[in-house]
Amino acid sequence: MNVLIDTDIIIDICTKRQPYFTKSDTAYTLAKDNGYRIWIYTGSLQTLYFEIVSEIKKSTINLGKQIPLSKIKKQARESLRSLSQSINWLAALSEDGDVFSDSNPIICQLVKAFGRLGENALLITRNDELLKKNEKAISTENFISKFKSKELRSIPFIDLAAQQDLLRDGLERKIHNVLHHGQYILGPEIRELEKELTRYVGVKHAITCSSGTDALLMPLMAFGIGPGDAVFTTPFTFIATAEVISLLGATPVFVDIDSRTFNLDPEKLREAIHRVKKDTNLRPRGVIPVDLFGLPAEYDIIMSIAEESQLFVLEDAAQGFGGVYKQRKAGSLAHVATTSFFPAKPLGAYGDGGAIFTDDDGLAEKLISLRVHGKGSHKYENVRIGLNGRFDTLQAALLIPKLGLFPEELKKRQQVAEKYTQNIKNTSLKLQCPFIPSHLKSAWAQYSILADRRNFIQEELKKERIPTVVYYPTPLHLQPAFSNLGYAEGDFPVSEMVSRRIFSLPMSPYLQEEQSKIIIEVLNNL
Numbered sequence: 001m002n003v004l005i006d007t008d009i010i011i012d013i014c015t016k017r018q019p020y021f022t023k024s025d026t027a028y029t030l031a032k033d034n035g036y037r038i039w040i041y042t043g044s045l046q047t048l049y050f051e052i053v054s055e056i057k058k059s060t061i062n063l064g065k066q067i068p069l070s071k072i073k074k075q076a077r078e079s080l081r082s083l084s085q086s087i088n089w090l091a092a093l094s095e096d097g098d099v100f101s102d103s104n105p106i107i108c109q110l111v112k113a114f115g116r117l118g119e120n121a122l123l124i125t126r127n128d129e130l131l132k133k134n135e136k137a138i139s140t141e142n143f144i145s146k147f148k149s150k151e152l153r154s155i156p157f158i159d160l161a162a163q164q165d166l167l168r169d170g171l172e173r174k175i176h177n178v179l180h181h182g183q184y185i186l187g188p189e190i191r192e193l194e195k196e197l198t199r200y201v202g203v204k205h206a207i208t209c210s211s212g213t214d215a216l217l218m219p220l221m222a223f224g225i226g227p228g229d230a231v232f233t234t235p236f237t238f239i240a241t242a243e244v245i246s247l248l249g250a251t252p253v254f255v256d257i258d259s260r261t262f263n264l265d266p267e268k269l270r271e272a273i274h275r276v277k278k279d280t281n282l283r284p285r286g287v288i289p290v291d292l293f294g295l296p297a298e299y300d301i302i303m304s305i306a307e308e309s310q311l312f313v314l315e316d317a318a319q320g321f322g323g324v325y326k327q328r329k330a331g332s333l334a335h336v337a338t339t340s341f342f343p344a345k346p347l348g349a350y351g352d353g354g355a356i357f358t359d360d361d362g363l364a365e366k367l368i369s370l371r372v373h374g375k376g377s378h379k380y381e382n383v384r385i386g387l388n389g390r391f392d393t394l395q396a397a398l399l400i401p402k403l404g405l406f407p408e409e410l411k412k413r414q415q416v417a418e419k420y421t422q423n424i425k426n427t428s429l430k431l432q433c434p435f436i437p438s439h440l441k442s443a444w445a446q447y448s449i450l451a452d453r454r455n456f457i458q459e460e461l462k463k464e465r466i467p468t469v470v471y472y473p474t475p476l477h478l479q480p481a482f483s484n485l486g487y488a489e490g491d492f493p494v495s496e497m498v499s500r501r502i503f504s505l506p507m508s509p510y511l512q513e514e515q516s517k518i519i520i521e522v523l524n525n526l
């Protein structure tokens with residue numbers, strides 16, 4: 001939620017102005033500690049500075065002190081500087097100059113700028129005219145009391161805004177760079193990002209592409225997957241994992257999951273490969289394990305089972321990017337791996353995107369060709385059927401600073417998860433918090449809990465304005481889109497049981513201390 005703070009309130013805080021200071025500071029602190037995005041309008045900067053200087057001057061005179069103006073000005077700058085570390089500057093636009101037909105141009109200007117913060121924004125002020133004129137304007141008293149009555153509680157399921165606040169300067173600069181150099185397709189930022197990605201994941205090649213789904217599709221195309229081929233995967237995942245197999249005319253063969261990690265169960269994989277060889281005419285070709293909710297699958301065992309039957313292994317790390325398996329990063333755990341830059345994934349862009357990782361030079365070359373219509377040595381020589389599967393330069397430019405921040409964000413996700421796991425203690429509801437085997441680290445794309453009374457819990461949390469989501473309510477073998485595969489209820493009992501009981505809590509590196517405290521308290525008191 002966006003909150004614009006009026007100049008008066010800022011002056012109260014910066015100069016400890018009585019009798020307003022306590023209320024103004026309380027409102028500001030509540031907003032800050034509870035994940036609101038606090039804005040100050042740059043158009044009011046001059047007023048702000050001028051008024052703070054004169055307030056400080058006034059109070060020193062009242063105290064009978066003689067302080068030189070330069071010292072007072074320095075004090076004013078200091079107080080604004082420290083405040084500006086936890087606020088956002090709302091930039092003035094040219095439309096803000098066109099305000100002189102209004103009887104109060106200053107208020108008119110502020111309201112115009114405020115309008116750009118969107119529907120849900122609030123304007124904290126103690127200006128009576130503003131409070132009367134604008135229904136989104138709220139006094140400090142009202143803000144505090146509404147907040148305490150939970151009316152203003154706002155816990156995002158995934159907080160993309162907090163990251164944007166941290167990176168705004170860098171993001172804006174990157175956007176302008178691209179607008180100026182104009183290489184919109186496969187521009188220099190694509191190469192820069194791919195280089196950074198190979199370094200981060202620890203692989204030879206990183207090939208960015210149009211989405212996490214196309215990232216899965218292209219290696220299958222490179223392996224020549226088609227009708228008559230069987231590709232093994234989990235039914236407890238996002239549709240894209242299995243969809244790409246069907247899209248190429250091959251057959252997804254589902255393998256049930258482990259009840260504690262929710263990832264593909266290697267023992268059942270062995271059985272499934274055996275069964276396909278014995279009972280069908282399908283050729284077993286490959287396995288797509290998924291690093292669900294951020295937790296890598298059991299790769300050492302899966303790779304050795306795959307090797308016995310000469311199958312490729314494609315790691316779907318759309319959620320797992322940032323996860324670790326025995327000191328190795330997700331994205332480097334199989335013959336080829338993919339991730340997604342969908343905004344809500346651990347490393348998210350501001351649009352669609354994905355990447356493919358591999359150490360295999362020959363495969364990388366094919367993927368680069370597939371990404372641009374199966375190009376050969378030049379653009380208009382087409383050596384195979386491919387796609388328009390490129391990642392946008394603009395998105396790549398935005399991902400570069402996001403990747404820079406990513407290691408820090410992973411640590412914060414880990415802290416949020418630990419806090420949940422250590423403090424969620426509701427024995428009557430028999431909640432099962434995530435299980436992380438000791439040789440693994442999760443990227444915490446989601447924090448997912450199993451509970452018998454899921455619907456009741458979700459309803460109760462909703463009443464407290466705490467959002468939850470179910471990933472995934474229907475396992476893929478029961479999806480209408482896969483009815484042609486002939487599966488029935490009961491075929492994958494663990495996936496079905498988990499689908500009925502699972503739900504996810506708000507998770508983001510920027511979930512505030514106060515917010516997780518509320519969530520834990522509400523859950524424990526059910």
Ligand SMILES: *Cc1c(COP(=O)(O)O)cnc(C)c1O
Pocket residue numbers: 211212213214237238240241290316318319340341342352353354
């Ligand atoms: C999101 C997701 C995908 C697809 O990624 P898009 O970028 O949305 O195409 C594939 N697999 C899994 C496991 C995912 O979570």
